[in-house]
Structure formats: C-alpha cells, structure tokens
Amino acid sequence: MINSGDTAWVLISSALVLLMTPGLAFFYGGMVRKKNILSVLMQCFIIMCVLSLQWVLFGYSLSFAPNQGFWGGFNWVGLKNVGFTPYPDYAATIPHQAFMIFQAMFAIITPALIIGAFAERMKFSAFLLFTLLWATFVYDPLCHWVWGMGGWLRNLGALDFAGGTVVHINAGIAALVTALILGKRVNLDKNVPTPHNMPFVVLGTGLLWFGWFGFNAGSALAANGLAVNAFVVTNTAAAAAGLSWAFVEWIHNGKPTIFGVCSGAVAGLVAITPAAGFVSVIPAIIIGLLVSVFSFIAVTVIKPKLGYDDSLDAFGVHCVGGIWGALATGLFASKLVNPAGADGLFFGNPKQLIIQAAAVLVTIGYTFIVTLVIYKLVDLLIGVRVKKEEELIGLDLTQHHERAYTVLE
Amino acid sequence: MKLIIAIIQPSKLEEVKEELYRQEVNLITVSEVMGHGRQKGITEIYRGAKETGNLLRKIRLEIAVNEDFLEPTIKAIVKGAKTGETGDGKIFVLDLKECIRIRTEERGGVAIG
Numbered sequence: 251m252i253n254s255g256d257t258a259w260v261l262i263s264s265a266l267v268l269l270m271t272p273g274l275a276f277f278y279g280g281m282v283r284k285k286n287i288l289s290v291l292m293q294c295f296i297i298m299c300v301l302s303l304q305w306v307l308f309g310y311s312l313s314f315a316p317n318q319g320f321w322g323g324f325n326w327v328g329l330k331n332v333g334f335t336p337y338p339d340y341a342a343t344i345p346h347q348a349f350m351i352f353q354a355m356f357a358i359i360t361p362a363l364i365i366g367a368f369a370e371r372m373k374f375s376a377f378l379l380f381t382l383l384w385a386t387f388v389y390d391p392l393c394h395w396v397w398g399m400g401g402w403l404r405n406l407g408a409l410d411f412a413g414g415t416v417v418h419i420n421a422g423i424a425a426l427v428t429a430l431i432l433g434k435r436v437n438l439d440k441n442v443p444t445p446h447n448m449p450f451v452v453l454g455t456g457l458l459w460f461g462w463f464g465f466n467a468g469s470a471l472a473a474n475g476l477a478v479n480a481f482v483v484t485n486t487a488a489a490a491a492g493l494s495w496a497f498v499e500w501i502h503n504g505k506p507t508i509f510g511v512c513s514g515a516v517a518g519l520v521a522i523t524p525a526a527g528f529v530s531v532i533p534a535i536i537i538g539l540l541v542s543v544f545s546f547i548a549v550t551v552i553k554p555k556l557g558y559d560d561s562l563d564a565f566g567v568h569c570v571g572g573i574w575g576a577l578a579t580g581l582f583a584s585k586l587v588n589p590a591g592a593d594g595l596f597f598g599n600p601k602q603l604i605i606q607a608a609a610v611l612v613t614i615g616y617t618f619i620v621t622l623v624i625y626k627l628v629d630l631l632i633g634v635r636v637k638k639e640e641e642l643i644g645l646d647l648t649q650h651h652e653r654a655y656t657v658l659e
Numbered sequence: 660m661k662l663i664i665a666i667i668q669p670s671k672l673e674e675v676k677e678e679l680y681r682q683e684v685n686l687i688t689v690s691e692v693m694g695h696g697r698q699k700g701i702t703e704i705y706r707g708a709k710e711t712g713n714l715l716r717k718i719r720l721e722i723a724v725n726e727d728f729l730e731p732t733i734k735a736i737v738k739g740a741k742t743g744e745t746g747d748g749k750i751f752v753l754d755l756k757e758c759i760r761i762r763t764e765e766r767g768g769v770a771i772g
Binding site for chain 1: 703704705706707708709710713
C-alpha cells in the first residue's frame with residue numbers, strides 16, 4: 251500500500267543524498283592545490299554519471315535482487331521487475347523504484363569518498379576503470395550481504411542503519427589500500443601541500459551536513475518517528491563532533507581551526523550513520539564527542555608515523571569514524587528506539603557488539619583484498635599513476651586541458 | 660630619474676599610501692607577491708600537519724621619481740611601513756634610464772609626474 255507521505259520523503263531524501271556528492275567535491279576540492287581542483291570536481295561529477303547508469307543497468311540487481319549467494323543476481327537487470335508497486339521486504343509503503351533511486355545515491359557517493367586518498371596523482375582513465383570495477387565487485391556484493399534479501403551479514407543480525415560498513419568503512423579501507431600502493435605525492439617531504447581554498451571546504455561541509463539528513467533520516471524509508479530519531483541524532487552527533495575536534499585542536503595545537511570543525515562534523519556524521527536508527531540522543535553525543543578524538547589521532551599521529559599519503563584523509567575520517575560508529579551501535583543500540591533493531595551491550599546484549607565487530611572485520615578483509623586486486627589489474631592494463639611531470643604541472647591541465655582559475659581577466 | 664621598489668608588509672599598505680600622498684607622490688604600482696627574508700612566518704597547521712618556513716604574503720610597490728622626490732618618497736615609505744620588527748621589508752633604489760608617457764609620447768622627467 252503506497253503512502254504518499256513516505257514516498258515524498260524518500261524522493262526528497264534521494265535528492266538530498268545526491269547533493270552530498272557535489273558537496274564532497276567541494277569539501278575535497280578546497281583541500282587540494284589549485285592546479286588539481288578541477289580533477290577532483292571532475293572525478294566526483296563523472297561518478298554521478300557513470301554510477302547512475304551502472305546502477306539502473308545492473309548495479310541495483312547485483313546489490314538488491316533476492317539471492318543467497320555472493321551477489322543479488324541478475325533478476326532485476328535493467329530494472330526488470332522493478333516497478334511502481336512496493337517491494338515489501340525492503341519498503342512496504344513506497345514504490346519499488348523510489349527505494350531503488352534512493353539506494354542509487356548511496357552507490358554514487360561511496361566510490362566518490364575514496365577520491366580523497368588518491369587525489370592529485372591518479373590518471374583519469376585509470377580512475378574511471380577502477381571506479382566501475384570497484385563499484386561492481388566491492389560495493390555491490392557488500393551492499394547485498396548487509397542490506398539485500400538473503401545477504402548473510404543481514405541474516406547474522408548485523409545492524410547498519412544507513413551505511414557505516416557498506417559506505418564508510420568500505421570506502422575508507424579502499425582509500426587506505428590505494429594510498430598505500432599508489433605511494434606519496436611528489437615532493438611531499440619538502441613541502442606539505444596546503445589547502446588552496448578553505449571556504450570551499452566549509453561550503454562542502456555545509457552541503458554534506460544538509461544532505462546527510464536524507465542519508466540517515468531517509469534510511470527509515472518512511473516519514474515516521476524513526477526518521478525523526480535519525481534526523482535528531484544525526485544533527486546532534488555532527489554538532490558534538492565538530493565542537494570536540496575544535497577543542498582537541500585547541501588543547502593540542504593552541505588554536506582551533508575551521509578546517510578542524512569541518513573535519514569533526516563530517517567524522518560525526520560518519521560515526522552516527524550506522525547507529526542513527528538504533529540509538530537515542532545521549533549516546534549520539536558520546537559517539538560524536540569521541541569520534542573526533544579517534545579521527546584526530548588517526549590523521550595527526552598515526553598517518554605521519556606510518557607514512558602513507560592519504561591526501562585528504564578519506565581513511566582517517568571515514569574508516570575510523572565508520573568503525574567507531576559500527577561498534578558504538580553494538581554498545582548503544584536499544585529496542586526502545588527501534589523495536590526492529592536489537593539491544594546493544596549497555597542494554598544487556600553483549601552479543602550484538604560481537605556481531606558488529608564481525609561485520610566490521612569482514613568488511614575490512616573483503617574490501618582490502620578485492621580493492622588490491624582491482625588496483626593491480628587496472629595498473630597492469632593502463633597504469634594508475636600519472637607521470638611525475640604531469641603531477642608537477644597538475645592534473646587539471648594534464649588530464650583535462652583546462653584550469654580553474656585564470657591569472658589575467 | 661630613479662625607480663624605487665619597496666617590499667612591505669600587507670598590513671602597512673594603507674599607512675604607506677597615506678604618507679606618500681602627504682608627500683604628493685601619487686603614482687604607484689602595487690602588486691601582491693610572496694617571499695621572505697629573516698622573518699619567520701606564522702606557523703600554519705592543517706589537520707595537525709605543521710607548515711613552517713612558508714613563503715609569506717608581501718606587498719611590492721614600484722614608484723618612479725625625479726631626483727628631488729627621491730628622499731621624500733623613501734622617508735614616506737619608511738614612516739608608513741616601519742614597526743621595528745623583523746619583516747618590515749626593504750627599499751631598493753635603481754637608476755631609471757628612460758620614461759615614456761604613452762598618451763603623449765613625452766620622454767624623461769616630465770613624463771614621470
């Protein structure tokens with residue numbers, strides 16, 4: 251039975267989630283040097299093009315068509331059998347295609363998150379091939395395991411409300427793999443590249459925060475109390491994390507920065523994502539306050555120590571935040587918030603934490619290995635990294651023959 | 660004829676301009692440049708990554724003068740830009756071979772003012 255309120259909310263949420271990808275483009279674009287901003291914007295926008303097509307052609311079927319196996323199978327290829335009547339196993343009150351297009355936006359932003367790791371040095375052609383293969387062989391299967399009918403992590407009882415494992419840990423681990431094997435940017439030791447347009451970072455953060463209401467509250471798939479809970483805890487966790495990062499910086503570096511507040515807010519949004527439909531507002535504050543501490547340590551202590559060049563901290567923010575969020579769901583989840591969920595450790599069910607940890611480990615292991623294989627394959631076929639001279643000149647000119655800013659006029 | 664090139668702190672541009680107008684030096688060219696001398700910059704920190712020894716923003720002035728305006732111009736720049744701290748900047752004075760006003764094609768000292 252289609253409910254018009256639910257349908258309207260899911261359609262609006264889909265649009266909100268789509269807007270996160272341009273938001274991410276500016277969040278990342280502001281952080282790179284000015285010779286590379288177009289390459290980052292281009293990568294984000296071309297993902298919107300490529301994955302929108304991949305999703306309706308076969309991605310949605312591989313992810314969500316009911317099946318016990320590795321993938322969702324091919325029954326819904328080309329949106330065959332995906333119509334305007336509800337598919338109750340996923341969402342009983344909205345047209346099946348509304349659920350499909352909502353999920354499309356998640357499939358788009360997830361590979362876009364990885365861009366932060368290899369920014370400023372990846373060949374555009376290699377990026378395209380890598381992204382298509384990664385979406386098909388990493389995102390789609392994982393999405394099926396966690397959210398699809400017959401998915402084994404779903405059957406295990408793992409809770410992931412809006413994509414902590416599927417989106418953030420997944421993209422974060424892929425980011426780490428690509429940063430590790432792609433190597434550092436040229437001259438990194440001599441010169442720390444400084445963000446070329448901090449206001450873009452702030453603009454992007456604003457768009458992400460705004461869009462995230464669709465991401466999390468939309469994941470209720472209905473305009474109901476659960477959506478409201480997700481909305482409230484999402485805003486609360488982002489606020490707590492933005493504030494927390496500022497104070498950590500203030501103590502550690504002597505001054506709070508707007509870059510820090512933005513990084514914290516995004517980390518908070520990441521961490522609350524798996525928990526948004528299962529926890530109440532006080533746990534959301536705790537999740538937010540702590541995620542900034544963990545991510546701050548990851549990007550300022552662990553990254554320099556291990557020496558990988560995750561250019562824009564896709565791993566430090568998304569993977570670390572995602573892992574914390576997934577585990578925190580196992581701590582703070584409560585059936586009082588969502589009777590369809592489960593209780594966490596603090597509500598008398600320690601087993602949930604173990605299930606959450608298992609889902610995290612499976613995601614890390616699977617993504618790590620398959621991303622590595624895909625990277626090596628693409629490197630073998632067309633070469634992943636741009637030439638040194640091209641990197642020095644910048645990707646905007648060498649990959650796209652255009653530049654963002656003119657000197658004269 | 661002399662060409663004066665001065666490198667000053669961006670925050671001092673307004674005061675230097677005022678002092679120059681007071682000496683009736685009205686023709687200047689201003690550009691934003693990057694550089695540093697002995698002054699250490701303000702440390703920038705991005706997500707904990709410290710960025711020291713960076714090039715600093717400076718203002719570069721170019722002023723062409725006849726001999727009788729040389730000392731008043733130098734004094735005006737010093738008065739406007741001096742704080743006594745490192746990083747106040749430098750003034751270079753060069754001999755100027757020729758000056759041509761494009762509109763009238765006048766040459767030499769008359770073309771400067």
